[in-house]
Amino acid sequence: MSDTTDAAAQIDLVLAKTGMPVTPEERERLIRVYPMIAEWTGALRLPETRYAEPALIYPATFDR
Amino acid sequence: MPELPLTIAEAAEWLRSGKITSVALTEAQLARAHATQDTLAAFILIMDEVALAGAKQADADFAAGIDKGPLQGIPIGVKDIIATKDAPSTANSRVLDPAWGQRDDASVVKKLREAGTVIFGKLGLHEFALGWPDPDTGFRIPKNPWELTRTPGGSSSGTGAAVGGGVILGGLGTCTGGSVRGPASYCGISGIKQTFGRVSKEGCVPLGYSLDHIGPMARTARDCAIMLQVMAGYDPLDLCSVDTPVPDMLGLMDGSLAGVRIGVPRDYFFTVPNLDDDVKATVEAALDAMAAAGATLVEVAIPHADAARHAQRVTMVSEAYAYHEPDLTSEKSALYGKYTRQAFQLGAFYSAADYVNAQRLRPLIRQECADAFGTKGQGGVDVLIVPTMASVAPTFAGYDPDAMMRSYGFTPIWNLTGLPAISIPAGFSDGGMPIGMQVVGRPMDEPTVFKVADAYQQITDWHLAIPPLAQELAKEALPA
Numbered sequence: 001m002s003d004t005t006d007a008a009a010q011i012d013l014v015l016a017k018t019g020m021p022v023t024p025e026e027r028e029r030l031i032r033v034y035p036m037i038a039e040w041t042g043a044l045r046l047p048e049t050r051y052a053e054p055a056l057i058y059p060a061t062f063d064r
Numbered sequence: 065m066p067e068l069p070l071t072i073a074e075a076a077e078w079l080r081s082g083k084i085t086s087v088a089l090t091e092a093q094l095a096r097a098h099a100t101q102d103t104l105a106a107f108i109l110i111m112d113e114v115a116l117a118g119a120k121q122a123d124a125d126f127a128a129g130i131d132k133g134p135l136q137g138i139p140i141g142v143k144d145i146i147a148t149k150d151a152p153s154t155a156n157s158r159v160l161d162p163a164w165g166q167r168d169d170a171s172v173v174k175k176l177r178e179a180g181t182v183i184f185g186k187l188g189l190h191e192f193a194l195g196w197p198d199p200d201t202g203f204r205i206p207k208n209p210w211e212l213t214r215t216p217g218g219s220s221s222g223t224g225a226a227v228g229g230g231v232i233l234g235g236l237g238t239c240t241g242g243s244v245r246g247p248a249s250y251c252g253i254s255g256i257k258q259t260f261g262r263v264s265k266e267g268c269v270p271l272g273y274s275l276d277h278i279g280p281m282a283r284t285a286r287d288c289a290i291m292l293q294v295m296a297g298y299d300p301l302d303l304c305s306v307d308t309p310v311p312d313m314l315g316l317m318d319g320s321l322a323g324v325r326i327g328v329p330r331d332y333f334f335t336v337p338n339l340d341d342d343v344k345a346t347v348e349a350a351l352d353a354m355a356a357a358g359a360t361l362v363e364v365a366i367p368h369a370d371a372a373r374h375a376q377r378v379t380m381v382s383e384a385y386a387y388h389e390p391d392l393t394s395e396k397s398a399l400y401g402k403y404t405r406q407a408f409q410l411g412a413f414y415s416a417a418d419y420v421n422a423q424r425l426r427p428l429i430r431q432e433c434a435d436a437f438g439t440k441g442q443g444g445v446d447v448l449i450v451p452t453m454a455s456v457a458p459t460f461a462g463y464d465p466d467a468m469m470r471s472y473g474f475t476p477i478w479n480l481t482g483l484p485a486i487s488i489p490a491g492f493s494d495g496g497m498p499i500g501m502q503v504v505g506r507p508m509d510e511p512t513v514f515k516v517a518d519a520y521q522q523i524t525d526w527h528l529a530i531p532p533l534a535q536e537l538a539k540e541a542l543p544a
Contacts (some may be wrong), residue, residue: 044421054423
């Protein structure tokens with residue numbers, strides 16, 4: 001399959017799962033930008049953060 | 065007939081010397097606001113009656129010897145994504161349930177009122193603080209006061225337009241990735257995103273829960289400090305609020321750059337391909353001026369600055385999608401402006417692991433920033449200075465949202481790290497459009513940020529430049 005076909009399949013899968021309505025124009029745009037999304041999320045996976053703790057803190061208190 | 069004051073600090077002096085009353089100031093600014101709605105279109109709602117009532121109260125308090133501080137009697141605009149008890153809130157959207165805004169003031173508005181501020185009106189914005197203006201949504205589109213065919217930036221577009229256009233002296237913006245500093249840069253004014261947690265965001269429609277800030281925008285760094293002094297402080301109603309003392313925001317302002325150490329991370333911030341030559345030359349010239357005034361420039365590095373941009377976007381859009389999912393997946397989806405809807409739609413395509421990986425990157429970037437700052441007094445630097453935006457304000461015509469997403473940015477990293485960052489005017493392009501630069505500080509060290517920004521504004525007058533449109537206003541709308 002081509003990259004475009006792969007992207008279209010991924011887009012359609014997510015749209016079906018979420019039930020998010022999109023126009024044909026929006027679907028085409030999502031297919032077009034999907035490689036960019038993949039590039040961004042790929043850039044988040046760094047060797048330096050392999051064992052890093054995420055910046056997520058939940059204060060275990062009744063005060064807030 | 066007297067002219068109007070140019071800054072909040074000046075207006076505060078005039079109000080106390082009897083040179084002007086709050087009612088006269090407010091009436092003149094109301095006249096400016098109405099006169100520019102067909103051009104600048106800065107406001108969603110101009111609150112004439114509320115503003116005049118507030119002004120009368122401020123004058124009555126002055127007459128009774130009650131002085132609540134430098135904001136007493138000063139008209140301030142509120143971005144229309146922040147709740148006010150006496151006006152609806154729209155977030156510039158047909159999607160937001162009107163019932164959301166039927167509540168008490170947001171915590172920060174409450175603080176401003178307690179300080180005697182005159183709440184003046186609700187300012188325009190990009191829908192839900194994201195996206196791009198879409199005329200189909202039925203809201204006016206704020207324009208850049210320096211050139212009406214250009215954007216004032218976003219998402220605090222109305223605040224940038226109104227302050228830059230000389231309509232009001234100060235206003236509230238919100239900032240998740242640059243929405244205070246971008247409009248400040250494009251409109252030739254000052255605007256700060258303080259340390260995350262310093263100002264409560266209770267009562268503001270969220271965009272990115274872990275990145276959102278409500279920040280002041282005004283002509284000068286000093287005015288921003290005056291506003292932040294009132295806005296800051298712990299609020300148990302905001303889970304992200306930090307319970308720490310509020311320092312004297314103006315306490316370090318001595319007008320001097322002598323001995324100040326400025327970190328300059330040239331790699332990325334001065335080298336990305338979309339950085340305009342005008343912007344680079346302007347910020348380099350500002351650094352030279354600061355060095356000539358006694359500052360020391362130190363080369364520093366933030367190696368993963370580009371990855372920070374991606375982490376901010378994944379975090380912001382994921383958090384926004386979680387908030388908007390019920391509307392995006394219902395018939396209400398059609399009510400969003402098309403650019404907003406398209407921006408939010410991307411949130412469905414990030415995985416949970418993507419989001420957590422973005423959060424795992426945050427401590428790495430924070431450590432790199434800590435390393436760049438070093439230790440104060442032991443070779444470390446007091447602030448970092450980088451450009452605010454890569455270019456001057458773009459024109460509305462030819463907008464390409466996907467190209468915008470691809471371009472490098474210098475503001476999101478400070479939302480990701482939570483560090484305080486102010487944008488101040490640093491000069492103009494060859495075409496006459498304002499250019500801003502950011503002064504970035506250590507966590508909770510806004511006083512040093514203000515000291516450096518104010519000292520720069522003592523040796524330059526870029527922040528006092530007035531667009532021709534505002535000069536015309538000054539002739540037409542003088543106080544009686």
